[in-house]
Amino acid sequence: MHPAILQFGTGRLLQAHADLMLDEALAAGKAAGPVVAVTTSGTPEAARRAAALAYGAGFPVHIRGLVDGEAVDRQVQVTSVVRALDAVTQWEEVRADAADPQVRAWLSNTADRGYELHPDDDAATPVPRSFPGKLVRLLQARHEAGGAPLSVFPLELITDNGKVLRGIVTGLARQWGASAGFLSWLEAEVVFADSLVDRIVSEPIEPVGAVAEPYALWAIRQAPGLFVPLEHPDVVVTEDLERYARLKLFILNLGHTWLAERWLLDRRDPDEILLQILQDADMVASLDRVYDEEVLPVFVAMGLGEQAVAYRRTVMERFANPFLRHRLADIAHNHAAKKERRFGGLIELSRQYLPDHPTPLLDGALARG
Numbered sequence: 001m002h003p004a005i006l007q008f009g010t011g012r013l014l015q016a017h018a019d020l021m022l023d024e025a026l027a028a029g030k031a032a033g034p035v036v037a038v039t040t041s042g043t044p045e046a047a048r049r050a051a052a053l054a055y056g057a058g059f060p061v062h063i064r065g066l067v068d069g070e071a072v073d074r075q076v077q078v079t080s081v082v083r084a085l086d087a088v089t090q091w092e093e094v095r096a097d098a099a100d101p102q103v104r105a106w107l108s109n110t111a112d113r114g115y116e117l118h119p120d121d122d123a124a125t126p127v128p129r130s131f132p133g134k135l136v137r138l139l140q141a142r143h144e145a146g147g148a149p150l151s152v153f154p155l156e157l158i159t160d161n162g163k164v165l166r167g168i169v170t171g172l173a174r175q176w177g178a179s180a181g182f183l184s185w186l187e188a189e190v191v192f193a194d195s196l197v198d199r200i201v202s203e204p205i206e207p208v209g210a211v212a213e214p215y216a217l218w219a220i221r222q223a224p225g226l227f228v229p230l231e232h233p234d235v236v237v238t239e240d241l242e243r244y245a246r247l248k249l250f251i252l253n254l255g256h257t258w259l260a261e262r263w264l265l266d267r268r269d270p271d272e273i274l275l276q277i278l279q280d281a282d283m284v285a286s287l288d289r290v291y292d293e294e295v296l297p298v299f300v301a302m303g304l305g306e307q308a309v310a311y312r313r314t315v316m317e318r319f320a321n322p323f324l325r326h327r328l329a330d331i332a333h334n335h336a337a338k339k340e341r342r343f344g345g346l347i348e349l350s351r352q353y354l355p356d357h358p359t360p361l362l363d364g365a366l367a368r369g
Contacts, residue, residue, distance in 0.1 A: 001026075003082060004033025005229055006097050008040050008108040008131065009155075010049040010084065012210035016061045016201045018107055018155065021218065023080040025230035032104060032229040034082040036097050040131050041111060042088040052208040053084035060205055064323035065213040072214045073323065087134060091127045098138035101148035105229040108165075109155040115168055123176035132168045136176065139169070139190065143182050151191045151227040153220065159245065162192035162221070194221040194241055198248050202324050215318055219244040243304060247311045250295055250349070254342040255315060258290050259283065260332035261339065261365050274319055274326040294359045295346060301353040339366055 005022070007014060014037075025031035037053050039046035053059065058079035065072055087094050097103055108114075110131045118129035128134050142150065154161040170186060198217040201210050216234040220226075221241040228237055238244065259277055262268075268277070277283050291312055299308035343362040350357045 001033050001082075002102050003036045003097070003100075004031075004102060004104055005035045006103050006106045007035050007037045007081070008106065008134075009110055010037050010039045010046055010053060010208070011109060012201045012204045012212075013197065013199070014107070014109045014155065015059060015078065015208065016210040016212035017197055017199050017216060017218065018109075019080050020061050020076065020078050020212075021216070021232045021234060022230055023076070023078045025232045026080055028231075030231040031080075032227075033102075034080050035107075036103070037081045037084040038087050038094055038097075039084070040087045040134055042086075042129075047086055049208050050084040050086050053081050056082040060209040062205065062209070062211045063214050064211060065215070065321040066317050067214050069317070071322070088127065095138060095141045099141045099145035101146060104148070104150065104227050106150065106152045107155060108153070114156060115158070115165065117168075117172065132165070132172055135165075135169050136173050136178070139173075139186060140178065140182060143185050147185045147189060149189045149191075149225065149227070151193060151225075151229075153193050153195050155195050155197050155218075157197070160194050162194040166190075166192035189225070191223050191226050193223055193226055195219070196241060196244050196248065198244075198252070200318065200321075200324065200326070202326060211323075213318055213321055213324065215314065217244065217248075243307070246302075246349070247299075247304070247308060249342060250298075250346045251291070251308065251312050252315045252318075253338070254295065254346060255287060255291070255319070256331050257335070257338045257342045258287055258365070260328055260335055261368075262286060263328040264332055264335065265368075268328070270329060272328050273324075274328065274331070275322060275324065277328060278319055290361050294350075294357075294362055297357055298346065298350045298354055301357075302349075336369065 019035060022031050022035060026034065039050040058077045060075050061078050062075045063072055085094050114131045116130060117132060121128040121130055121133045128137060154165045158164055173183060196219040199212055199215060201212040203211045205211065218234060219236045219238055219241055220228060222237050222239050262283060263272065263277060296308055299305055343366050347359050347362055350359055
């Protein structure tokens with residue numbers, strides 16, 4: 001089957017999320033085609049993953065967790081990635097795939113700083129160092145080859161990731177003197193879709209593969225001209241992506257950060273994992289109080305009470321995953337910024353939808369800095 005998807009990134013989130021979903025959709029006859037994976041960073045680790053993926057033999061994804069109280073522990077061999085390329089050493093092959101009109105969707109999940117530009121890149125750089133720079137060059141190659149329509153799905157954990165990436169790419173193209181024809185095509189024929197991914201992928205399997213929880217969601221904002229390359233029970237195309245984003249941010253992510261706050265405050269075991277901290281009845285009671293008194297009333301005021309209660313139930317089951325070794329030290333990374341976004345964001349939402357609603361627990365945590 002001819003590849004239909006070009007994927008920028010080879011990390012474990014893509015392997016256990018989009019690649020696994022595409023594998024299942026292909027088996028059901030509900031995917032446009034398989035994937036060509038491209039590593040863009042040039043790191044030795046990425047090169048090793050690309051080499052392991054290059055043969056198209058597939059990779060294992062180990063699904064471990066709870067579903068409705070029952071343990072799930074199964075391994076899947078994912079074969080949706082049929083080829084892998086290194087953009088640093090195989091640029092012309094990457095350009096050819098990018099220009100191919102049968103490749104109708106591009107996915108990306110780059111590193112935390114993947115959208116940053118490189119100061120040495122300019123209009124004359126043959127192979128730009130930055131990911132946005134590479135995208136500009138590859139989009140230009142597609143335009144020059146006939147300009148087949150394209151849908152781009154960033155999966156980076158950035159709010160409005162499609163809008164953000166489009167702005168960076170368009171600005172860079174203008175800076176590099178792109179033609180008016182290219183810029184018009186980019187605006188009219190290339191959809192950058194906002195995406196939200198929700199799945200805990202806890203660890204890699206070497207040289208390629210991953211361990212992940214059973215729960216998964218890929219929510220995509222509907223847009224004119226959007227081509228979604230698969231149908232899957234865990235893929236949702238919606239006009240209201242904010243609803244899914246708020247549930248994840250202010251229930252799953254906020255819950256993680258609340259437990260990390262208590263872990264730091266109580267100076268608990270440096271190696272404690274999420275499952276262990278939830279064996280402490282006082283800790284569970286503390287989390288329940290935040291949810292019941294400060295979070296859920298806001299969702300009720302927004303008309304999302306039932307969805308929030310159901311998602312909170314799912315989140316608590318995910319937190320109780322007996323196979324997941326999710327260290328509080330890792331959850332607490334960049335803690336102050338996470339508190340501002342998650343606690344501060346919920347407080348702002350509360351002021352908008354429930355102005356007189358008190359949030360003393362979250363206020364106190366923010367005040368601690």
